[in-house]
Amino acid sequence: MFRISATLAAMAFSATAFAASLDAVPVTVTNESEPVLCAEKDNITIKVTSPEVRRFRIEAAHPPYIGGLVKDNWEADWTACDMTGDPSFTAPVPPRRVTFYESIEYWLVGYTFPTFWRPADTTFRVGDRVEKGLHLVQLWKLGKDKSYEVLVVYPQDGYWRARPMPPAHLSFNAYGSSFLFGPVEQEGRPVVNIKEIEFDPKTLEFKMAFKDGSNGSLKLESVDENRMILDVVLDRPVGGGKAFAALRSMYVTDFNNDVSRIAVREPGARRWREEHILDFQKAQGTDVWMGRLTHSQHNTSSPDHVFKGFSKDPKRPEPAAARKP
Numbered sequence: 604m605f606r607i608s609a610t611l612a613a614m615a616f617s618a619t620a621f622a623a624s625l626d627a628v629p630v631t632v633t634n635e636s637e638p639v640l641c642a643e644k645d646n647i648t649i650k651v652t653s654p655e656v657r658r659f660r661i662e663a664a665h666p667p668y669i670g671g672l673v674k675d676n677w678e679a680d681w682t683a684c685d686m687t688g689d690p691s692f693t694a695p696v697p698p699r700r701v702t703f704y705e706s707i708e709y710w711l712v713g714y715t716f717p718t719f720w721r722p723a724d725t726t727f728r729v730g731d732r733v734e735k736g737l738h739l740v741q742l743w744k745l746g747k748d749k750s751y752e753v754l755v756v757y758p759q760d761g762y763w764r765a766r767p768m769p770p771a772h773l774s775f776n777a778y779g780s781s782f783l784f785g786p787v788e789q790e791g792r793p794v795v796n797i798k799e800i801e802f803d804p805k806t807l808e809f810k811m812a813f814k815d816g817s818n819g820s821l822k823l824e825s826v827d828e829n830r831m832i833l834d835v836v837l838d839r840p841v842g843g844g845k846a847f848a849a850l851r852s853m854y855v856t857d858f859n860n861d862v863s864r865i866a867v868r869e870p871g872a873r874r875w876r877e878e879h880i881l882d883f884q885k886a887q888g889t890d891v892w893m894g895r896l897t898h899s900q901h902n903t904s905s906p907d908h909v910f911k912g913f914s915k916d917p918k919r920p921e922p923a924a925a926r927k928p
Contacts (some may be wrong), residue, residue: 627889628655628913629870633846634883641684642855642901645781647862647880648793649893650846651910657837658919659848660912661782663765664830665904666895670770675904677777680859690791691718695736703729704804708745711802713737721794725758728801740800742807744768744826753826754833756809761785761795762851763821766906767831779861779905780852780893784835785811785819787846817841822919831906836917848910850893853901854880860899862907866892889913 630653639646694715701713713727716738723736742754746768755764755778762781769776785795796814803810807823817839824832841847854860866875867888876886880893894907 627911628653628915629887629889630656630891630913631885632867632888632891633885634865634880636854636881638881639853640682640855642680642682642853642859643684643686645792645851645853647780647850647852647854649850649865649880649891650787650793651848651891652841652844652846653913654840654842655915656847656913657840657917658912658914659835659910660824661765661784661833661835661848662830662909662911663767663833663906664909665767665770665776666907668896668898669773669776669904672773672898672904675773675775675777676900677775677902677904680901690720692720692722693718694738695723701734701737703727703732703734703740703802706804709804709807710743710750711740711804712743713740719759721759723759725797726799727758728799729804740802742823753831754823756800758797758800760792761797765831765833765908767826768828769904770828773904776904776906777902779902780850780908782908782910783849783851784821784847785813785837786815786817786841787849793846793849793851834919836919838917850908850910852893855901857897858899859901860895861902861905862893863895863897863899864893 630651633650635648637646694717696715698717699715703711715736719738726733726735727737737758740756741752743750744753751768761783764778764781766776766778783795787793787795797811798814799812801810809821811819819837822834824834852862854863857863863880865880865883866877867886868875868890869888890911892909
């Protein structure tokens, strides 16, 4: 209990956030994971559903052992993997790199690969610049000594990866788990079908037009050497029993995984419910933590994730500097 409590304490609420959490909408957290032997297959699927939620937050924070991490490992492990049956679609344009936006602190870069597992028809827009068929878009941030890639999106299937900047004693930290938000569909694997993504450099906000006619946005609230905070807004709740958010990751063994534990803060409970990621089945909760307590040989430095702050109100709080005294 101590180790996971320390992890959750590291993601502790401020007094204001804690008060707001008392009014948070409980969501249904469901596990659709399956055991596998291949470390490069996303076999972990944690879905979050609610007929009411229109706003929530995602945090990506370093695992609790990061301070003592001396040797990192982010190499792919193809042991027991057979990807020959995976779909593959040739890109509509040759492989390329596109720089959308660049400032002193941030820049945004897009890539087209030779092939991808889905057709490439989602467009990406920054101001008057519109590109179609990009498979990956990266957001980079200037740190104390160099720039770091902190957030990526795969426009064609709606997968996102987030990570804080590396701590002072590491020059790099790995991505691990992915997340989705919006109407989650099952098309061979969980996906979110996006028609268009627009990025606003002034607000660091990604605005989504989903193919079902709904809209959503993801705003980078903050990122530093401890954690990243993302604010998600949907223009309407995701109904029909579909998930509005999901975590996708991998687990083979306790020493070979990107996520191995889950903790759910259930309404009215006096402690967090904590379970192994494959043993967990279903719960109601206002906060969901998914991460690791011990070192893994796969993406050792990759972050833990928290979904929290579920709300019916889509309005983002006014920035403190803009509030009247």
